[in-house]
Amino acid sequence: MTLASGLLQWHWWQPLLYTLILTHFTIVSVTVYLHRHSAHRALDLHPAVAHLFRFWLWLTTSIKTKEWTAIHRRHHAKCETVADPHSPQVLGLRKVLLEGSELYKEAADADTLKRFGNGTPDDWLERNLYSHRFGNFSGIALMALINIALFGPIGITIWAIQMLWIPFWAAGIINGLAHYWGYRNFESPDAARNISPLGIIIGGEELHNNHHTYPNSAKLSSRWYEFDLGWAYIQLFKALGLASNIRRGPVVYRQADKCLIDADTALAAANDRFRIMAQFKRQVLSVHLRQDHRIRASAGRHYRRLNQWLTQGQEQWDEARQEWMQEFFSKHPELHTLYHLKEELDQLWTLRTRSKDELVEAFKAWCDKAENAGMQTLADFSAMLKQYSLQPVPVRS
Ligand SMILES: [Zn+2]
Ligand SMILES: [Zn+2]
Structure with a gap:
């Protein structure tokens, strides 16, 4: 028409x-x-x-x-x-x-x-x-x-x-x-x-x-x-x-052969902190929740919310959830370790406004802890963090 x-x-x-x-x-x-x-x-x-x-x-x-x-x-x-x-x-x-x-x-x-x-x-x-x-x-x-x-x-x-x-x-x-x-x-x-x-x-x-x-x-x-x-x-x-002049978030790189932590590593990682925390959640915490079948069995109806609770800081949990999580962690110490390391990693970025040396030392301490926790996903994550750099290619001296 x-x-x-x-x-x-x-x-x-x-x-x-x-x-x-x-x-x-x-x-x-x-x-x-x-x-x-x-x-x-x-x-x-x-x-x-x-x-x-x-x-x-x-x-x-x-x-x-x-x-x-x-x-x-x-x-x-x-x-x-x-x-x-x-x-x-x-x-x-x-x-x-x-x-x-x-x-x-x-x-x-x-x-x-x-x-x-x-x-x-x-x-x-x-x-x-x-x-x-x-x-x-x-x-x-x-x-x-x-x-x-x-x-x-x-x-x-x-x-x-x-x-x-x-x-x-x-x-x-x-x-x-x-x-x-x-x-x-x-x-x-x-x-x-x-x-x-x-x-x-x-x-x-x-x-x-x-x-x-x-x-x-x-x-x-x-x-x-x-x-x-x-x-x-x-x-x-x-x-x-x-x-x-099109900008795209923090410009950081990962160098495959880099495995030592210096100011370059720590500053690059601090710039990319939001992506790192998201990766920790996906590649470490979520993977652990999926792979450890005992967790699914003991969490019961709370299993689907666990991922979200673990992403939050403890201060965001109310009293009942605090209690439930503490009891749950006592049954699953590996999950407790992962949660603790997630909190510590998050804390690390607050040091970026202090001296470079402090940030580097805290970064090293976190990677040592992650590598000594006896979990492959954590060791892999630590190795990935050490590859961070502000330089696109390895600097040869
Ligand atoms: Zn805006
Ligand atoms: Zn807005």
């Missing part, structure tokens, strides 16, 4: 496709330009591309680069505290889900813009149009006129969806749900979670735990089964010469 309204003759699916394409460009503008480029400086964009994104955000959202950047940087700097502009852990999930955009407006005060808004555009167009009090809204008004001209009255519905797209997906789902629900690859110091391993709908922003662990990385996926659509766009821009 062909419908004629507005300038076009169209089939029913065409306005639908039009809406999806336009909102998709808006999502890409938010994740690649606002988030990764402007707020975190994780990549440089060709000025023409950066400006195209600014123009698109003006036309479809009325978001101002400086405001969004400053509020987002404050979110990272003050995460899950009262100064965090949109923490569901502090404000409650319902408020962040339903009033995400209002929270942005409230947070855009002069102090936040001054402290966190450095390095954002301040040219003639920004001052007189994109961030101007009236000019800012002329973009979305123009968008409404374009939609109505193309599709007639249904253009208003398309416009309403466009206006709700970012408040719903970014301000509500990401700022709310991604600090509340989902899985965690890394024990980042905040409550950030990955909502889905496939970051498609919100352009990779779904991988929020990875992002909070390595906020300056332009790539948000981390495990082999995770996909970050924003990263695919960045690769495309790079291939076209439109993106450069």
Whole structure:
């Protein structure tokens, strides 16, 4: 069925496709330009591309680069505290889900813009149009006129969806749900979670735990089964010469023939501490839980939660769990040793702000303990840690 309204003759699916394409460009503008480029400086964009994104955000959202950047940087700097502009852990999930955009407006005060808004555009167009009090809204008004001209009255519905797209997906789902629900690859110091391993709908922003662990990385996926659509766009821009200086988390290496611990080893490992802790959980703790069948039998209905409890620090256990775990550890001393070593490894990274020598000595002591514990997985893990280096190839003297 062909419908004629507005300038076009169209089939029913065409306005639908039009809406999806336009909102998709808006999502890409938010994740690649606002988030990764402007707020975190994780990549440089060709000025023409950066400006195209600014123009698109003006036309479809009325978001101002400086405001969004400053509020987002404050979110990272003050995460899950009262100064965090949109923490569901502090404000409650319902408020962040339903009033995400209002929270942005409230947070855009002069102090936040001054402290966190450095390095954002301040040219003639920004001052007189994109961030101007009236000019800012002329973009979305123009968008409404374009939609109505193309599709007639249904253009208003398309416009309403466009206006709700970012408040719903970014301000509500990401700022709310991604600090509340989902899985965690890394024990980042905040409550950030990955909502889905496939970051498609919100352009990779779904991988929020990875992002909070390595906020300056332009790539948000981390495990082999995770996909970050924003990263695919960045690769495309790079291939076209439109993106450069692309950063990817801590740059550390592993040298196969390295087996001594020096400052280079300790500093490289400290830089990669979140990944190391995640590996310890997967390659040592989880493997032990799977392989020691007595554990499954004696844990009973608690077996499925054990992995999670062992990832936590003791202070996160309530009294009943403390008691249960102590009794459980007394029956499984090997598991107790592993848990203890996990806690000590975690403690080690707090020394990275002290002297290098202290860090190296503590690192050596941990590896000695792991190797003398009589478990192959621990010995292998210790050998892996010793391979860490900040140098890409062995330094020959
Ligand atoms: Zn966040
Ligand atoms: Zn961020």
